[in-house]
Amino acid sequence: MMKLKNGTGRVAGAAVVVSKTNPAEGFSPHTKCPNENTGVYSESYDPTMAHCNVTVWNPLGNGLSYEEFDFPIFSLNDDNDTEAIRQCYLGYNLGVNGSTPEYPLCAMQLFSHMHAVTDTATCMRRNDINFSINPEMVCDPLGDYNVWGSTKPLNNTAKGHKEGESMVIAATRLDSRSFFWDVAPGAESAVSGFVTLLAAAHALHNVTQEAHPPRTILYTFFQGEAFDYIGSSRMVYEMDHKQFAIDLDNVHSVVEIGQVGLRSSSELWVHSDPVSRRNNSINVSSLIDTLKSAAMNLNVTMSVPSFSQPLPPSSFQRFLRARPIPGVVIADHQSAFSNRYYESIYDKAANLNLTYPANLTEDEQLEFVTETANALADLATVVARALYKQAGGADAQLINIKAEPKIVTQMLYGFLVRSNNTWFQALISYFKDSLIIKPSSLPQLYSYVWVQGVASPNSTERQGFCVRSSVRLSKAVSPAFDLLQEYSSKDYSTWTESRWKFIKARIFLVASHDLEMLTLGVGVGILLSSLLLTYIISSKADILFSSGREPANATY
Ligand SMILES: *[C@@H]1O[C@H](CO)[C@@H](O)[C@H](O)[C@H]1NC(C)=O
Ligand SMILES: *[C@@H]1O[C@H](CO)[C@@H](O)[C@H](O)[C@H]1NC(C)=O
Ligand SMILES: *[C@@H]1O[C@H](CO)[C@@H](O)[C@H](O)[C@H]1NC(C)=O
Ligand SMILES: *[C@@H]1O[C@H](CO)[C@@H](O)[C@H](O)[C@H]1NC(C)=O
Ligand SMILES: *[C@@H]1O[C@H](CO)[C@@H](O)[C@H](O)[C@H]1NC(C)=O
Numbered sequence: 234m235m236k237l238k239n240g241t242g243r244v245a246g247a248a249v250v251v252s253k254t255n256p257a258e259g260f261s262p263h264t265k266c267p268n269e270n271t272g273v274y275s276e277s278y279d280p281t282m283a284h285c286n287v288t289v290w291n292p293l294g295n296g297l298s299y300e301e302f303d304f305p306i307f308s309l310n311d312d313n314d315t316e317a318i319r320q321c322y323l324g325y326n327l328g329v330n331g332s333t334p335e336y337p338l339c340a341m342q343l344f345s346h347m348h349a350v351t352d353t354a355t356c357m358r359r360n361d362i363n364f365s366i367n368p369e370m371v372c373d374p375l376g377d378y379n380v381w382g383s384t385k386p387l388n389n390t391a392k393g394h395k396e397g398e399s400m401v402i403a404a405t406r407l408d409s410r411s412f413f414w415d416v417a418p419g420a421e422s423a424v425s426g427f428v429t430l431l432a433a434a435h436a437l438h439n440v441t442q443e444a445h446p447p448r449t450i451l452y453t454f455f456q457g458e459a460f461d462y463i464g465s466s467r468m469v470y471e472m473d474h475k476q477f478a479i480d481l482d483n484v485h486s487v488v489e490i491g492q493v494g495l496r497s498s499s500e501l502w503v504h505s506d507p508v509s510r511r512n513n514s515i516n517v518s519s520l521i522d523t524l525k526s527a528a529m530n531l532n533v534t535m536s537v538p539s540f541s542q543p544l545p546p547s548s549f550q551r552f553l554r555a556r557p558i559p560g561v562v563i564a565d566h567q568s569a570f571s572n573r574y575y576e577s578i579y580d581k582a583a584n585l586n587l588t589y590p591a592n593l594t595e596d597e598q599l600e601f602v603t604e605t606a607n608a609l610a611d612l613a614t615v616v617a618r619a620l621y622k623q624a625g626g627a628d629a630q631l632i633n634i635k636a637e638p639k640i641v642t643q644m645l646y647g648f649l650v651r652s653n654n655t656w657f658q659a660l661i662s663y664f665k666d667s668l669i670i671k672p673s674s675l676p677q678l679y680s681y682v683w684v685q686g687v688a689s690p691n692s693t694e695r696q697g698f699c700v701r702s703s704v705r706l707s708k709a710v711s712p713a714f715d716l717l718q719e720y721s722s723k724d725y726s727t728w729t730e731s732r733w734k735f736i737k738a739r740i741f742l743v744a745s746h747d748l749e750m751l752t753l754g755v756g757v758g759i760l761l762s763s764l765l766l767t768y769i770i771s772s773k774a775d776i777l778f779s780s781g782r783e784p785a786n787a788t789y
């Protein structure tokens with residue numbers, strides 16, 4: 234790709250066929266040091282740890298996603314349509330025995346027009362100018378919603394400090410990216426972590442209802458973290474400025490689940506920040522001990538990397554940027570990532586070794602418990618027990634906390650193999666007119682969604698039902714845009730996305746230049762001779778059509 238980019242400038246576009254098997258040598262279009270400038274490790278925090286000085290987290294990163302290409306690049310699945318394109322190419326564009334191919338040639342036209350120009354600051358300014366004349370945007374801030382929920386409902390109308398609340402935050406990231414639009418499966422980089430946290434939350438549900446621990450557990454799922462921590466930086470900003478249901482003083486500690494799907498043995502790694510640990514009031518050791526003891530008697534070993542190693546790229550770094558808080562990041566790698574396809578199209582089910590016996594139906598696959606699911610369920614149990622303990626819960630309850638491998642396997646199947654499955658269909662929410670929450674005080678504590686439910690065996694009608702939960706959405710748009718309007722901020726993500734016209738491509742045969750010129754020449758010749766003929770005919774019309782003259786006095 235770099236050769237094409239730096240070459241003669243004759244490249245008009247590229248079409249990439251995505252191979253069905255992952256490249257064995259690994260592939261990551263991300264950088265070697267993800268989110269290098271927006272984490273906690275700046276020159277002022279600790280110069281020895283800035284810029285991945287101690288550990289290069291993503292050594293396979295080639296930075297392709299951060300290159301500017303001034304031609305469109307399309308990805309094609311290796312299917313029948315692509316086979317037609319390949320046949321067209323092989324049939325027309327390969328010269329016999331290496332000679333120059335002859336016309337007609339197979340051509341492909343790619344349409345992918347991007348409106349945006351230069352950088353975010355320029356294009357956001359242009360948005361603002363345009364808006365007054367005609368409201369047509371050229372680019373939009375990247376953004377979505379963070380998802381959060383708590384073991385005890387929080388009054389979401391009352392923002393800022395909650396007196397007497399102490400919260401243990403259990404965090405993970407929710408999405409991922411890749412070089413191509415709309416193909417970012419993020420199996421290891423996002424799904425392994427959020428499936429584990431969801432399974433842990435599920436395992437904790439009954440126990441926290443019956444014996445709620447003294448502290449509240451706050452589950453947070455951050456969006457847009459691959460783009461300089463959009464989601465976590467927004468939530469931390471809101472906590473810092475009384476715009477969130479709690480503030481940073483309410484935060485007791487943070488447990489983050491990173492990439493956890495690729496462990497070769499039972500060993501997982503508990504990463505922590507060496508800088509804030511120097512402060513004796515930041516008690517990370519007890520949190521690590523809690524995790525270690527929660528892992529006992531389970532097929533998981535919690536190990537600690539060398540004391541001087543900084544945190545891997547993680548949302549927790551954004552909390553540390555605001556203030557020292559005790560916290561850990563759990564991951565399957567001791568130093569560099571185990572993930573060889575970080576933020577690429579290849580970080581898919583196969584990367585997590587999700588395989589199903591060949592003869593299963595779709596519904597049987599959904600229920601089939603894979604090795605990966607068992608491993609993640611074990612980890613979810615450890616995380617759930619450690620969270621309960623960290624929230625001050627009683628040891629006697631720990632035995633009742635157990636994550637279900639079946640739920641884990643269903644989630645992995647749904648998020649990585651087939652999202653249109655019977656289980657997900659039953660959980661899809663939809664609007665129901667008749668559902669109006671009357672008591673106005675209720676939505677402050679809970680959110681309500683109507684879900685489709687399943688059809689009973691003897692009917693086709695789904696039995697929908699209403700779900701009351703403490704799960705909320707909060708904006709995941711970088712504060713640099715809607716709150717601060719600092720489009721060239723160094724502290725917050727400033728990624729924007731260009732508006733674009735429809736994306737499409739077509740293939741056709743082109744004739745040779747000579748043939749085209751000949752066709753044009755013949756056309757012009759015919760045009761000229763017909764003009765000449767018309768002129769001659771009309772100028773000699775009285776001779777040619779003279780016999781038709783009528784006498785002036787003729788009557789009809
Ligand atoms: C692709 O082509 C093969 C062979 O021509 C055919 O058997 C198969 O059904 C086609 N697949 C699709 C999805 O059209
Ligand atoms: C191409 O090369 C092969 C081997 O050199 C030869 O047998 C064949 O006749 C050549 N084909 C044409 C069309 O020249
Ligand atoms: C939630 O907070 C709002 C604003 O402080 C307050 O008016 C309301 O009564 C609270 N609701 C509950 C259920 O505590
Ligand atoms: C240590 O942490 C506490 C609690 O966050 C903070 O108040 C204090 O300033 C920190 N001390 C140093 C030396 O950073
Ligand atoms: C992948 O799964 C297969 C079948 O379950 C197993 O034999 C193989 O060892 C697994 N590979 C890894 C790297 O876990």
Ligand SMILES: *[C@@H]1O[C@H](CO)[C@@H](O)[C@H](O)[C@H]1NC(C)=O
Nearest residue numbers: 595651652653654655656658
């Ligand atoms: C999902 O699958 C059902 C059949 O199980 C099918 O009727 C429906 O059209 C599918 N939906 C989508 C969006 O593919």
Ligand SMILES: *[C@@H]1O[C@H](CO)[C@@H](O)[C@H](O)[C@H]1NC(C)=O
Nearest residue numbers: 688689690691692693694696
């Ligand atoms: C469906 O079957 C169940 C028991 O098999 C029965 O109780 C129910 O009334 C049936 N529903 C309808 C709509 O026939």
